[in-house]
Amino acid sequence: MADLETFRKEARAWLEENCPASMRTPMPEEEIIWGGRGQVYKNPDAKLWLDRMAARGWTAPTWPSEYGGGGLSKAEAGVLAQELKSIGAREALSSFGIWMLGPVLLEHASEEQKREHLPKIVRGEIRWCQGYSEPGAGSDLAGLQTRCEDKGDHWLINGSKIWTSYANHADWIFCLVRTDTTKKHEGISFVLFDMTSPGVETRPILLISGSSPFCETFFTDVKVPKNQLVGVPGKGWDIAKRLLQYERMNISASGFGGADAGASLGDIARTYVGLKNGVLADADLRSRITRQMMYEQAFSLTIRRSAEQAKAGADVGPATSIVKYAAAKLNQTRTELQVEAMGSQGLGWEGEGFRRSEIMSTRAMLRAKGNSIEGGTSEVNLNVVAKRVLGLRDHQ
Ligand SMILES: Cc1cc2nc3c(=O)[nH]c(=O)nc-3n(C[C@H](O)[C@H](O)[C@H](O)COP(=O)(O)OP(=O)(O)OC[C@H]3O[C@@H](n4cnc5c(N)ncnc54)[C@H](O)[C@@H]3O)c2cc1C
Structure with a gap:
């Protein structure tokens, strides 16, 4: 415990000296640092902040230092997170590499693969995307058809993926492919390759919220070096499932369930609906907002x-599906209540008649619809809970 307090003092002093003042302000979405070859730094302090954090390995605090990580214990990483939060520090790097890929590389990759990829993830040099879903394989992910043939000195990949978030900005992809067409789960492998490889094409898809965060991704005769398959051919399904657990944990912890909700729902309602006898004028809305705030708490x-x-060392497991399910539901209800409280002002798409916060509310409500789909749908997560947490049998 004394060690932890010493670590806290050191971390606090280091952050005080190294976190630039402009990195201690709320981060607009367009300034999020995803890293990668194409990263443009609107604010030069963001680059300085990333470089300083990466040099200490604190973009991936618990990863071993031999792979560029911070080498911190989970307890120390918790203290670091508290100290970062207390000065309002921006996340130095947002990264699928850190949230999803790195943890499974640490568990399943060869030494050569770890040394090749992990330090670049820590430094934000390579931006990754996730090639899981296909037009015919979303919830039934193991039905994926993208072929990966052994051509002796390389793998040859043909097929397509869909909903690949930020594929058009990513440098590399972690991709589920089929190396054996005679088996379902046992025919799947987990490969890594460069998105600039000949034969890779991405086409952005426009989302209901007006943004375009994901793509259709096509592979035509893409050659991939043999040493870029992680683990054993045909054993990629275990890696894929493990990665989903990390993904769900990160989605839930990112606060979209109200854990770190921005403006208070109560304040918004008070502003737009007004008070009567000291309480929110609309009794029905009042009780629904109260219930929502209790659930969020x-x-x-x-x-x-x-x-x-x-x-304390607990592992990431199937119970992450419970939290992911709840987080999605809470965020959807919250953003709907917010729009409802704003009345017609909550229905603006653009234009001078609406404040930025109102337009953002409309878009947040629409964006939240995807929360119960991304990272596995709510129904699929309930299936995981039924089978793997509660131990219930499949209904025949
Ligand atoms: C914002 C966002 C970002 C995404 N990013 C990525 C990404 O980066 N990479 C990637 O690979 N994918 C990504 N996805 C895709 C996502 O993983 C899939 O959309 C999801 O797994 C569902 O697959 P599907 O769309 O094919 O729907 P389907 O599987 O066709 O499901 C349709 C409906 O049927 C229900 N259903 C299906 N099977 C069952 C069952 N067994 N029991 C009960 N109900 C069932 C589902 O719950 C759903 O309501 C993203 C999706 C969103 C919304």
């Missing part, structure tokens, strides 16, 4: 508890 306590358990 309970959810944030649950997230805090699981963070404490993680610090």
Whole structure:
């Protein structure tokens, strides 16, 4: 415990000296640092901040230092997170590499693969995307058809993926492919390749919220070096499932369930609906907002508890599906209530008649519809809970 307090003092002093003042302000979405070859730094402090954090390995605090990570214990990483939060520091790097790929590389990759990829992820040099879903394989992911043939000195990949978030900005992809067409789960492999490889094409898809965060991704005779398959051919399904657990944990912890919700729902309602006898004028809305705030409070306590358990060494497991399910539901209800409280002002898409916060509310409500789909749909997560957490049998 004394060691942890010493670490806290050191971390606090280091952050005080190294976190630029402009990196201690709320981060607009367009300034999020995803890293990669194409990263443009609107604010030069963002580059300085990333470089300083990466040099200490603190973009991936618990990864071993031999792969560029911070080498911190989970408890120390928890303290670092608290100190970062207390000065309002921006996330130096947002990265699928850190949230999803790195943890499974640490568990499944060869030494050569770890040394090749992990330090670049820590430094934000390579931006990754996730090639899982296909037009005919989303919830039934193991039905994927993208072929990966052994051509002796290389793999040859043909097929397509869909909903590949940020594929058009990514440098590399972690991709599920089929190396054996005679088996379902046992025919799947996990490969890594460069998105600039000849034969890779991406086409952005426009989302209901007006943004275009993901793509259709096509592979035509893409040659991939033999040493870029992770683990054993045909054993990629275990890696794929493990990665999904990390993905769900990160989606839930990112706060879209209200764990770190921005403006208070109560304040918004008070502003737009007004008060009568000291309470919100609309009794029905008042009771629904109160219920939502209670659920959000309970959810944030649950997230805090699981963070404490993680610090104490608890593993990431299928129970992450419970939190992912709840986070999606809470965020959808929250953003809907917000729009409802704003009345017609909550229905603006653009134009001078609407404040930026109102337009953002409309878009957040529309964007939240995807929360119960991304990272596995809510129904699929409930199936995971039924089978793998509660141990219920398949209904025949
Ligand atoms: C914002 C966003 C970002 C995404 N990013 C990526 C990405 O980067 N990479 C990637 O590979 N994919 C990504 N996806 C895709 C996502 O993983 C899939 O959309 C999801 O797995 C569902 O697959 P599907 O769209 O094919 O729907 P389907 O699987 O066709 O499902 C349709 C409906 O049927 C239900 N259903 C299906 N099977 C069952 C069952 N067994 N029991 C009960 N109900 C069932 C589903 O819950 C759903 O309501 C993203 C999706 C979104 C919304």
